[in-house]
Amino acid sequence: MEVKLKKKLIRRSIRKEFNGWWAISLIGATVILLPILFVFSSLFFKPNENWFHIREYLLGTYVKETLLLVFSTGVLTAVLGVTLAWLVTAYDFPLKRFFRWGLxxxxxxxxxxxxxxxxxxxxxTGIVQATLRNEFDYQMNPEWLNISSLRGAIFIFTLFLYPYVFLITRAFLEHQSASFFENARLLGRKPFSIFIKVVLPLSRPAIVGGVVLVIYEVLSDYGVTSYFGIHTITTAIFQTWFGMYDVNTAMRLAAWLMLIVVGMFIIERLLRSRQRYHLPAKSRPLAAMKLKRFSAAAAFTYCFAVFSVGFLIPFVQLIAWTALTFDEVWNDTFFTLVYQTLYVAFISTLLIMILAVIVANVCRKQSAFSYFLAKWVTTGYSIPGAIVAIGVLALFIGLDERLAPLYAMMGMEDAPLILSLSIVMLIVGYVIRFMATGYNAIEVGFEKIGTKYTEASRVLGQGVTKTFFKVDLPLVKGAIFSGFILTFVEICKELPLALLLRPFNFETLSTKTYQFAKDERIHEASVSSLIIIAISMLSIIVLQMINKKVKE
Known part of the structure; x- marks a missing residue:
């Protein structure tokens, strides 16, 4: 009798916990993971002749250039991001406050x-060599400034992705105890020795975290590598898809790229698995040391040079090009382009935030299953966009094949591909790729408010759903807003997914910019580029607002 009572209580507990919130979370997580598993499953099917040709003659080059690009960019972004973060954290010099966010x-x-x-x-014919010829009568060897190479891609990725390392490392250093650095100074260590012996070891988790984000971005890139003619696995996926019209081989390449990503993720976890970095119970943040004369001038020059090359110079050049072509580009067709970009980004972001709120609310109850569910729904961000696109396309083509009899019954025999030619496929790709951005913002919001208000509401007899709408939602609305903005911006900038999954005759700002650039219509591309940059700057403003609130 006692055993039966225990079983009954367990079943009742399971039914009570497994409610509609859990069901929606599991359905959403399955939709996110299914295309990725679909890609991985291609490794277990028999390959075709195209794959044997690629493996024999091309795969080695693809893997070599991919790894070289990833390694070089990772090292250089780490050097640039960490040194800048240490400068703006530990020292006081002219315009330091500006460089904290300007960098x-x-x-x-x-x-x-x-x-x-x-x-x-x-x-x-560019402004640099033309100015040297016309103003200074100096003829430069054009090859010296030719960046259409692996070297040029490393230069671009380093300059425009180092802020990931800079942001994470700066935030980490600002919360470190001043005693570590002050004790090193008292022991006679010079600034460079302190940086090597103290700062780098302490900052290792932050550095690795930032570099991993950089690597994910490099592996996901298609715009830079294809424009510079670099043979990476991602460009191979596009070429196989669009050049050979071979989805199966493209899926197999995507699966191998995914294995590389998973391998790097496992290695990164293993490297940090036994490392623990704890602050003293009562720690005092580091006070900035004021630099004088040459040291202050050197710090300012270094920060300003990086800021200029990484933002100011290209931004001013784009404004100049926009002035030349604004009247030509700014028309009804361009307004349609902007509308399509904002429309698909809004719908995708709305779906992401709804699912993110549901899953984050479910995962507030700490358990092994909620941990895996959270990792499950955020898997897409660490998977390159080309892999997500291949998985979504293959899945939707499979769905269309299964639904072909239904289409025939509806009188659509001549149009068997319905879902895989619709905008729904692009929206699903965005949801899978950027769920992590929305979810992480919501998760942080729930962590800040804790569970005491929720528990009080439940004790008073309110259900899960009513408690959420009456108590939790008003408290996390700031996190929802910031997550919405960050996700919206990321979707507006995304290129690989839009190129691969957009319907025919459907363009976004990113795809149109890329097409203009590929056609060497650089001036026309500047208008849409500036709009993308303006939208992107929203995310930086939101990040600064979030950091300010956290400090307060």
Whole structure:
């Protein structure tokens, strides 16, 4: 009798916990993970002749250039991001407050826009070489400034992705105890020795976290690598899809790229698995040391040079090009382009935030399953956009094949592909790719408010749903807003997913900018580029507002 009573209580507890919130979360998580698993499953099917040709003659080059690009960019962004973060945290010099947020601005310029801007500026007819010839009568070897190469791609990625390392490392250092650095100074350590012996070891988790984000962005990129003619696995996926019209081989390439990403993720976790970095119970933040004369001038020059090359110069050049072509580009067709971009971004972001709120609310109850559910729904951000696009396309084509009899019954025999030619496919791709952005913002919001208000409401007899709408939602509305803005901006900038999954005759600002650049219509591309940059700067403003509130 006692055993039966226990089983009954367990079943009742399960039914009570497994409500509509759990059901929606599991359905959403399945939709997110299914295309990724679909890509991975391609490794277990028999390959075709195209795959054997690629494996024999091309795959080695793809893997070599991908790894070289990732390694070089990772090292250089780490060097640039960490040194800048240490300067603006530990020292006081002219315009330091400006550089604290100004050095984040390169993140507002997508790398593919920076690539065509710098390539044009440094070309034979560009402003740099033309000025040297016309104003200084100096003829430069054009090859010296040719960045259409692996070296040029590393230059672009380093300059426009280092803010990931800078942001995370700066935030980490600002919360470190001053005693570590002051004790090193008392022991006679010089500034460079303190940086090498103290700052770098302490900042290792932040540095690794920032570099991993950079690597994900490099692996996801298609705009820079294709524009510069670099053979990476991502460009191979596009070429196989659009050049050979071979989805199966493209899926197999995507699966191998995904294995590389998963391998790097596992290695990163293993490297940090036993590392613990705890602050003293009562810690005092580091006070900035005022620099004088040469040291202050050197710090200012370094920060200003990075800011200029990473944001100011390309931004001013884009404004100059926009002035030349604004009247030509700014018309009804361009308004339609802007509307389509904002429309699909709004719908996708709205769906992401709704699902993110539901899943985050479910995962507030700490358990092994909620932990895996949170990791499950945020998987897409660490997977390159090309892989997500391949998985979504293959899945939707499969759905259309299964629904073909239904289409025939509805009198659509001549149009068997309905879902895979619709905007729904693009929206699903965005939801999978950027769910992590919305979810992380909501998760932070729930962590800040805790569970005491929710528990009080439940004790008073309110249900889960009523408690959420009456208590939790008003408290996390700020996190929802910031998550909405950040996700919206990321979707507006996204290029690989839009190129691969958009319907016919459907363009976004990013795809149109890329097409203008590919057609060497650089001046026309500047208008849409500036709009993307303006939208991107919203995310930086939101980040600064969030950081300010956290400090307060």
């Amino acid at each position: 984040i601005l390169p993140l507002a310029i997508p790398p593919y826009i920076a690539a065509y801007t710098y390539r044009t500026m440094l070309s034979y």
